[in-house]
Amino acid sequence: MNELTQSHSDHLLSKEWLVKIDNENSIPYLMKLRSSFADQACVFMITDTKSVWVEVLSKQRFSRRWSTCNPNSAPNQLSGPEEDSWLDQALQYLEDVHSLGAMGDLAFSVTESRFSDLAVDLRGDGFNWRWETFSIGPKQSADVLSKHLILPLLSTAYLAFVSPDAISEISGNDLEKTVDRIGRTARRSVDTHIRNIFTQPRICTSLRRVSALFAFSSNPPPITDKPERPQLDLPSVDSAGSGRTPQETPAPRTLFVDNPPKETRGSGENLVTRAARHSPGPATLGQGTVDPATESGEEDTNTLSPPIQRGNGKGTLRPTTAAAARGKSTSRADSHASLPRSRTPAKVTRSAIPSKVRPSDSDSDSPSRQNKRPRADTGKGSDNDDDSDDGPKGGTRWRGTKQPIKRVGRQF
Numbered sequence: 001m002n003e004l005t006q007s008h009s010d011h012l013l014s015k016e017w018l019v020k021i022d023n024e025n026s027i028p029y030l031m032k033l034r035s036s037f038a039d040q041a042c043v044f045m046i047t048d049t050k051s052v053w054v055e056v057l058s059k060q061r062f063s064r065r066w067s068t069c070n071p072n073s074a075p076n077q078l079s080g081p082e083e084d085s086w087l088d089q090a091l092q093y094l095e096d097v098h099s100l101g102a103m104g105d106l107a108f109s110v111t112e113s114r115f116s117d118l119a120v121d122l123r124g125d126g127f128n129w130r131w132e133t134f135s136i137g138p139k140q141s142a143d144v145l146s147k148h149l150i151l152p153l154l155s156t157a158y159l160a161f162v163s164p165d166a167i168s169e170i171s172g173n174d175l176e177k178t179v180d181r182i183g184r185t186a187r188r189s190v191d192t193h194i195r196n197i198f199t200q201p202r203i204c205t206s207l208r209r210v211s212a213l214f215a216f217s218s219n220p221p222p223i224t225d226k227p228e229r230p231q232l233d234l235p236s237v238d239s240a241g242s243g244r245t246p247q248e249t250p251a252p253r254t255l256f257v258d259n260p261p262k263e264t265r266g267s268g269e270n271l272v273t274r275a276a277r278h279s280p281g282p283a284t285l286g287q288g289t290v291d292p293a294t295e296s297g298e299e300d301t302n303t304l305s306p307p308i309q310r311g312n313g314k315g316t317l318r319p320t321t322a323a324a325a326r327g328k329s330t331s332r333a334d335s336h337a338s339l340p341r342s343r344t345p346a347k348v349t350r351s352a353i354p355s356k357v358r359p360s361d362s363d364s365d366s367p368s369r370q371n372k373r374p375r376a377d378t379g380k381g382s383d384n385d386d387d388s389d390d391g392p393k394g395g396t397r398w399r400g401t402k403q404p405i406k407r408v409g410r411q412f
Contacts, residue, residue: 004054004136008043009144011036017149018098020108029108029120030149033098035091040084042091044098044131046120049149052141053118053133059087066090069128097124155186158197161206201227 015032022029031046040059045052057065063083067074075086096102106124113119116132123129136144159182160167167175186193198204205223212220 004043004045004056004140004144008034008054008056009147012043012045013148016100018100018103020103020106022108022110025110027110029110031098031120032148033095035095037088037091040087040091042094044133045144046118046131046133047141047145047149049145051138052136052144054136055116055131055133062091063087065130069130094129097122097127097129151186151190154194154197155182157203158182158193158200161200161203201225 011034012032015034017030017032020029020031021027027048029046029048031044033042033044035042040062042057042062044055044057047053075083097106102124106122109121109123111119111121111130113132117135118133120131120133121129122131135141156179159178163170163178170178201224205221205227209220209223
């Protein structure tokens, strides 16, 4: 099977469309035939205005097809020149049959075939013929239909609408001149030609009415010469907003936090409030207060705490110094209790607690914590002596077990 080429398509443009109807399925078919005597071949094209089928017969295939369909008129053995002459006569006869004058006398039918996509039979007086056609695909079919059918029909409709006289009343020579003029204009600029066609109100409205009638419309649109110009006003924002219904305001979203943030060391108000709440009153001799937060560590500090210094052989401390020490220790204990448990250091071992005997060892053994603030000086003179049990002044602050108030409470 030979495919349809651009040369075949161009040669078929000069051929007229022939029409036949499949009576069994009520489908109209349009067809064309072009014979080439130089190549002794022919090209046949048929369409139902939706798909296109084509068959290209070479010299050998045409001879075999003729012998199959018309065995009585097929030559048996011919020489080279005689065979070429017979082939030219057969091609001319086939082309004459596919003409406007002879096509009406032929019987047409579509038959099933195992060798092609669409098989067509033509029968006349002593003549039979079959075309075994193949589909050329949707893309090439659209190109063929556009060039061979759609554009010529649009140009003819344009001629019929713009001509001052009726086409049926125009003579053959005048009609040819008019058609040639329109065809040359369309060939030079197809886009301008299409624009000129569809800017004619009568053509557009006529096509619209015909399309509506094909769709079984009960009230087809009218055909007009001058279309009405609509009033074009852009919609304003105010008018669009006034017609809308007020939208409901969405409810505020509530965030549920599984772990609320805990109080940090930097919250000064919590520390001051708790220190004021838990600060004891004026201490008297023999009344020792023990912080509940440090009761668990008293057993460890009992053996490790250094002896308390006494003044003048009596077991009393200066009231001002003892009260100040108790207030500071209570505020420190409360602040430590308010912090998260994960920040409390591990249990202090015996070797990590500083003592008065080996101040240098306590400095080297104590863990260095860079995120703690250094201990501030609480007083001068004797106050510094009383607080010297906590370890070196420039070292790290210790929690819980090294506070003087705990030792006083344990002693008394």
